[in-house]
Amino acid sequence: MIFSDEYFMLEAIKEARKAFEKDEVPIGAVIVCDNMIIAKAHNLTESLNDVTAHAEMQAYTAASAAMGGKYLTGCTLYVTLEPCIMCAGASFWTQIPRIVFGATDPKRGYSNIGNRILHPKTSVTGGIYEFECAQLVRMFFQKKRN
């Protein structure tokens, strides 16, 4: 499974777990270029008091710094939850060619609006470790309710 989508999604899940431990909605992301992880991030909206601090947004910024260029050419984003409209809108500007996500987000996922908000160069694969990714989020909200 080396360098497979599953391999990199497990890295994104590790990031999501870090968010969970910080009492943040547990979403994690990594960006991969030439089979190397060039950015890792997890949701920090509570810690940073900033609704824009989604895992993906931070990962895009970090990956651009690592790449030394604005465009994430040749990169893949792995994220545990389907990106929201903000994060999908940001992916358009990055021109990232591939997005792989774990669980769908029927309420806030970009696909509610349709695929046309993504860059025409961007292809999407969903459902990698879907159960594990969704389970983390479910556990988080269950803990909140108790």
Next chain:
Amino acid sequence: MIFSDEYFMLEAIKEARKAFEKDEVPIGAVIVCDNMIIAKAHNLTESLNDVTAHAEMQAYTAASAAMGGKYLTGCTLYVTLEPCIMCAGASFWTQIPRIVFGATDPKRGYSNIGNRILHPKTSVTGGIYEFECAQLVRMFFQKKRN
């Protein structure tokens, strides 16, 4: 005109001019709460090498810090160009009740996708100093072509 939409849009235009002087696409934003400007920002995508560094995104982050809360309750965003999908998607998360923009962006403006990506609490006014806001962007691209 004190504390009118025109007054605050002129402040956003000042920010856009700062971007112009830095050879950035000239878009500026301010966020106002109780007639006080709590955040000012301009597009810095080139300087920061980061496609997410739109004026609005930086303004949301700065305003949240100024407010000491994630939600921009009681605030108004003034921005010289109609927000893109990323920035409109971010505005959803801030729950900002009002957005005022200058020029429309027929190519990349959020309204291409429809109003439903905004928070139901958010109202929008467009066309404040439309000519001046658009003129700055036109001048920028004219300069680029020469």
